[in-house]
Each structure stands twice: as C-alpha cells, then as structure tokens.
Amino acid sequence: MNPAQIKLVQESFGKVAPISEQAAVIFYDRLFEVAPAVKAMFPADMKEQRRKLMTTLAVVVNGLSNLDTILPAASALAKRHVNYGARPEHYPVVGGALLWTLEKGLGPAWTPDVAAAWTAAYGTLSGYMISEAYGGPRAAE
Known part of the structure; x- marks a missing residue:
C-alpha cells in the first residue's frame, strides 16, 4: 500500500464510522447471504460480534500507516479464527x-x-493473517 491508498482508506472509513452499527449489520447479512455455512461459526446474538468487527476495523485502519503496530494483533486474531473454524478460503x-x-x-x-485502496489494504492484511x-504465502505488500 502506498500513502495515498492509506489516506483513502482512512478517509473513507471516517465516513462509515458514524454508521458503524448499521454497517456491521449490512456486512454480516451479506456474509451470511453469500456464505451461509459460516453462520454456524458465530453466536446467535450478534450485537457484541458486530461491535468487535467495527472496533477491529478502526484499529486496523488507524494503524495502516505503521503496519508494525497492528501486525501482532492481526497474528493473534488470525490464530484465534482457526479455533472458530475459519479456513484460508474464507478470507x-x-x-x-x-x-x-x-x-x-x-x-x-x-x-x-x-x-x-481497500482491496490493497484487505489483501495485505488477509495475506499476512493467512x-x-x-x-x-504472505501478501507481497
């Protein structure tokens, strides 16, 4: 990722943050629509899960300009996801x-x-997490 892409991700996320609860609902609705089998990996009450998603996204987006600050947490999160049943093809x-x-x-x-910019950001982070x-293999960026 280059600095211009990082800025675009951060600025655009700033526009989504005020509607974070709604965005999280839309995200999980879409995820379960396109991959219904993954729904079993999640709790019945999704309120806390949605909050965690948006909190994690905020931390990642804010840390993009200094990836070393977020990589340890991304590594731990990736390893926890294995225990939940996540597989590389889910990314x-x-x-x-x-x-x-x-x-x-x-x-x-x-x-x-x-x-x-978002595609690059997700590709970089998901490649690292996988x-x-x-x-x-790690993402090239």
Whole structure:
C-alpha cells in the first residue's frame, strides 16, 4: 500500500464510522447471504460480534500507516479464527462482503481509487493473517 491508498482508506472509513452499527449489520447479512455455512461459526446474538468487527476495523485502519503496530494483533486474531473454524478460503469471501458493505455505505464516495485502496489494504492484511495462521504465502505488500 502506498500513502495515498492509506489516506483513502482512512478517509473513507471516517465516513462509515458514524454508521458503524448499521454497517456491521449490512456486512454480516451479506456474509451470511453469500456464505451461509459460516453462520454456524458465530453466536446467535450478534450485537457484541458486530461491535468487535467495527472496533477491529478502526484499529486496523488507524494503524495502516505503521503496519508494525497492528501486525501482532492481526497474528493473534488470525490464530484465534482457526479455533472458530475459519479456513484460508474464507478470507476472500469475507473480503468480498467487506468491500460490498463499504460500497453500499459510501455510495457515490466509493470510487475506483477507494475500491482499489481497500482491496490493497484487505489483501495485505488477509495475506499476512493467512500466513500467520496457516503458514501460507504472505501478501507481497
């Protein structure tokens, strides 16, 4: 990721943060629509899970300009996800649901540059998490 992409991710997330509860609902609804089998990995009451998602996203987005500050937490999170049943093939599905949610939440502010920046951010982080949890290849960035 380059500094311009980091800025785009951070600025666009700033527009989503005020509607974080709604965005989290949209995200999980989309995730369960496209990958119904993963719903069993989540609690019946999703309120706390939605809060954790948005809190984690905020930490990651704010730490993008200094990845070393967020990588230890990302590693721990990836390893915990293995215990919940997450597999490497789930990461692209989650990424797709996240990008879809952002597109819906940002509306006209979801530009090709913003989409590319979020795609790069998710690719970088998910590649790292897969490597940490499963020993696969890391993202190149």
